[in-house]
Amino acid sequence: MRYRRGDIVERAVEVLDRYGLADLSMRRLAAELGLQPSALYHHFASKQELLAAVADDLLERGRRPSDDDVPWDVAVVAAGHALRDAMLAYRDGAELIATVQAFGLGRVSPLVPLVRAVDRGGFGPELARAAATTILHFVFGHVSEEQAHLQASSVGAIGDDAPVGADAASFDLGLSLILDGVRQHRPAPSEH
């Protein structure tokens, strides 16, 4: 059985979704593919590189075309929701994407669509970048917590006893809080 890089990433996503990040080991993935573990090192230099490729794949699957016919803040909210959806679409997706990005791995940047959207508000590059990274960190933190709780309650225990804390409503609230802050800053003078 001969595989290409993409085939292996695809299968890794399946293993991730079915068994979780903790059980996505090189040996397990190899077994799933009917390969020796060492065969994976022909395609990826390390497990880190494999996980970065998987995270990139999840981000690509969640990609949406940017809507430029809409106010900048609506576009920011849309970009935030698109990222959240991509993180929630597969088991442990939030943790994986957040970790890969925190370590600076990964070729697909979740920051770019946010910067693009904020930039349309005409606040200037410095504030656009600061606002976008603030939003990105908020999204990573919020959705990671959201998914952790989702999984804890799906696996377990007493059920709806624990306080929710992180859900879609509080996501929107946090996001709008940051946008309210961004709006306080005067737009930089426009060129045209």
Add this chain to the structure above:
Amino acid sequence: MRYRRGDIVERAVEVLDRYGLADLSMRRLAAELGLQPSALYHHFASKQELLAAVADDLLERGRRPSDDDVPWDVAVVAAGHALRDAMLAYRDGAELIATVQAFGLGRVSPLVPLVRAVDRGGFGPELARAAATTILHFVFGHVSEEQAHLQASSVGAIGDDAPVGADAASFDLGLSLILDGVRQHRPAPSEH
């Protein structure tokens, strides 16, 4: 050699700071203490529980008394800085604290001082909680990235070539952006 829980946590913090989170294994820690790995399981039910205790210890070491003689937003900034300092004080502290908190482990809550501070602004409990968690997620994300870059540049490579991205100035900028957003919301009517 007979140890108590606290002794083991203390030594774990040393191992963390010297060798990093990846090398803080149960076997390594046991060797450092002159114990068999199994001995640790007399004190901690699992590695997760040990790591939660270490994260709690880091948060406790960074604790500051809340200053109530100062405007609410100054208190929020102070609480944010205290948390950031606690995360940066030891190697991989940011990643450890953020992970432990994301999984809902840990008895020391970094959220409480933030909620306390925002609450003094009189915005009501719902907004106070939303603002505090938004800030918490921002702090976790920002400082994790900050520490990852610090470590990458200390270990390595060409030096100051890479863009900084996350530093003390952008931390303050992000924090003030969120505070600007919070200020937009009318304080709830006060009791006195």
Add this chain to the structure above:
DNA sequence: ACCTGAACACCGTTCAAGT
């Protein structure tokens, strides 16, 4: 180019038994 087979140096955790 892609894979096998075997090995190296590790892990977290359990459990009977010791003091």
Add this chain to the structure above:
DNA sequence: ACCTGAACACCGTTCAAGT
């Protein structure tokens, strides 16, 4: 109460060799 000794079921990674 706290620890030893031994075992179980795993890891990521390397490397010579095969096709």
